[in-house]
Structures are given as structure tokens and as C-alpha cells.
Amino acid sequence: MVSIKDIAKKAGVSISTVSYALNGSPKVNADTSRRILQIADELNYVPNAAARTLKKRHTMIVGAFITSFEGAFYGELLQGMKDMLNKQGYDLIICSGTQSHRLLPEGMLDGAIILDATFDSDELLKYANRGHKLVVLDRELKHENISQVLLDNKAGATLAMEYLIESGHRKIYAVTGPTESFDAEQRLQAVRLTVERNHPLEYIEIQGDFTKSSGEEAARRIKDEYSGPAAVFCLNDEMAVGLYHELKKSPYRIGEDIFVVGFDNIETASYLQPQLATIDYSKRRFGAVAAEQLLHLIAGGPSVHERIYVNLIKTPSVF
Numbered sequence: 001m002v003s004i005k006d007i008a009k010k011a012g013v014s015i016s017t018v019s020y021a022l023n024g025s026p027k028v029n030a031d032t033s034r035r036i037l038q039i040a041d042e043l044n045y046v047p048n049a050a051a052r053t054l055k056k057r058h059t060m061i062v063g064a065f066i067t068s069f070e071g072a073f074y075g076e077l078l079q080g081m082k083d084m085l086n087k088q089g090y091d092l093i094i095c096s097g098t099q100s101h102r103l104l105p106e107g108m109l110d111g112a113i114i115l116d117a118t119f120d121s122d123e124l125l126k127y128a129n130r131g132h133k134l135v136v137l138d139r140e141l142k143h144e145n146i147s148q149v150l151l152d153n154k155a156g157a158t159l160a161m162e163y164l165i166e167s168g169h170r171k172i173y174a175v176t177g178p179t180e181s182f183d184a185e186q187r188l189q190a191v192r193l194t195v196e197r198n199h200p201l202e203y204i205e206i207q208g209d210f211t212k213s214s215g216e217e218a219a220r221r222i223k224d225e226y227s228g229p230a231a232v233f234c235l236n237d238e239m240a241v242g243l244y245h246e247l248k249k250s251p252y253r254i255g256e257d258i259f260v261v262g263f264d265n266i267e268t269a270s271y272l273q274p275q276l277a278t279i280d281y282s283k284r285r286f287g288a289v290a291a292e293q294l295l296h297l298i299a300g301g302p303s304v305h306e307r308i309y310v311n312l313i314k315t316p317s318v319f
Helices: 004-011 015-022 030-042 049-056 074-087 098-103 121-129 153-166 182-197 212-225 237-247 267-271 283-298
Strands: 061-066 091-095 111-115 134-136 146-151 171-175 202-206 230-234 258-261 278-280 305-308 311-313
Touching: 004 015, 004 030, 015 030, 061 074, 061 098, 074 091, 074 283, 111 283, 121 134, 121 146, 134 283, 146 153, 146 283, 153 171, 153 182, 153 230, 153 258, 153 278, 153 311, 171 182, 171 212, 202 212, 212 230, 212 237, 230 237, 237 258, 237 267, 283 305
Parallel strands: 061 091, 061 111, 111 134, 134 146, 146 305, 171 202, 171 230, 230 258
Antiparallel strands: 278 311
């Protein structure tokens, strides 16, 4: 591998002069700098990123840790992160799985955005205690090196349930999410509280996991139990898509026999007929705010907590 020493030898200058030239320093005159850069190009010189990181103590790389690459949720969220980070000269890498956790203690990243259930909260607090800068999107943690950017899950679930109840529905299914998911748990808490406030209701929970297939499975149960009009709140749109897909094979029609609300307003759901009623928020803004708060921490700013607000989109899938 070609080193700065090799360039210096061929150019007949000192190693420090080569270093200044490669970093664009005005300490080297234009002609000398141009000659050094030309030699570096001829020798196919590649900077040693690890050594540069040790010197500057910054990698200019941020990690986004997610539980899975499945589903339609992540695209806009990650794009919002990337756009904000790139504006400040940072790059974004996407990580998933427990093996990727080592990137934090190994100093490969200047900070991390966490939306990954495989991280234990104690593990994140341990990293924060060591000075690592983190933004969490999927849990509540208090630490000077951790900021929270949380979706208003409870407000969204309450809006969805109240919409169904105000539309006259007295039999309501809730297709829940993964038991380890913070968002799913927050939404389910709000659903149960709304049911309690509006007693009596016939309320049935079906365990889901935020995947299309679990929505299909929920639809099969609802078909088997069907005895009259019923409403369904799917705790994310991915499961609502599965529900729609499975009900197409039945005599029951959404918006006529079964009435559905989702959560997330993913692009795929916009193509459903009738259009899916859902809880909407800007996923791109969610990602951008998370990145912005991480940059704030990296720059030495205090921990700040943000909330992403939601609204209800009403459509013929309910009325």
C-alpha cells in the first residue's frame, strides 16, 4: 500500500509537506501542492481512514441501527436522516443485527440513531456513560449523551380508535404489533384505554408482528368469526395491506362489511381500494429531526427530547 512517505520520496519534499498538500492546507504553495497531488494520483494513493480518525478524533460517519430491513416504513425515515447528515458533511451507514453493535464501542461512528429492539437499554446506557452520542427513536432513556425523538404513538392510536367509535362501530378488533416493540406497546396502551373509556364495546385483540403475513392471518380469523359489521384497527399499515389482500378472497368488502384503520401512511397503502384510513406523520421529518438532534449532541450540545406529531386521514375504508 502506498504511503505518504512514498509520495514524499518521489516528490522530493518532506512528509509534513505532503500531508499539508493532501489536506488542502495553504501552507504549501499552489505549484508544489499540484505536483504532490499528481504524484499521489499516479501512485494510486488511498488515505488511511483509521489513522485519519485517530488524528482528528472524528470519523464523520453516523450509524442508523434498525431491527429489520423488511417493510415499507424505513425508506423515507432513512432518507430524512441522510439528507440532514450529508448537509453537514456526514455519511450514514445502516446497521442491523447484534453483530453490528460492536461498531459503537470500536469507535467507528461519531454517533448513532437507534430504532433497533435488539439493543438492550442497559447496553445503550453503558455506551452513553462512555461518552457515545445517541438518539433513540424506540424507547425512553434519560442520559446527558442521549436524546429522544419519539413518535406520538398514543395520540395516533387514540385518534384511530375514536374515529371508529364515533363512526358507530361497537365491535372492534385490534391487530397488535411485536411484543418487544416500543411503538406497538405505546399504541396498544392507548387502544385499551380508549376501550375502557367507551364501555361497553365488543373488543378483540389479535396478535400481529407488523408484517403483511400477520395481517393476512388476522383477516382469516376475522372471516371465520364474522357475524356482522366489524371494525379493525391494524397497529401499522403493513398489516392492513395483508388484511386487504386476504379479504379480497372473501365475500366481505372493506368499507361495507369490515372497516379498517391503519397507522404510518406508507406509500403502498395509498394504492389500496378503498383508500385506507390511517395515522399520518412525516417519516422524512422524523429522520431529519433525529439526525439534527444527533449532530447537536456531537457538537457538544445538551440532550433534547422531541416528539413527532400525527394526524388522522379519514377515508371510505371506515365510512
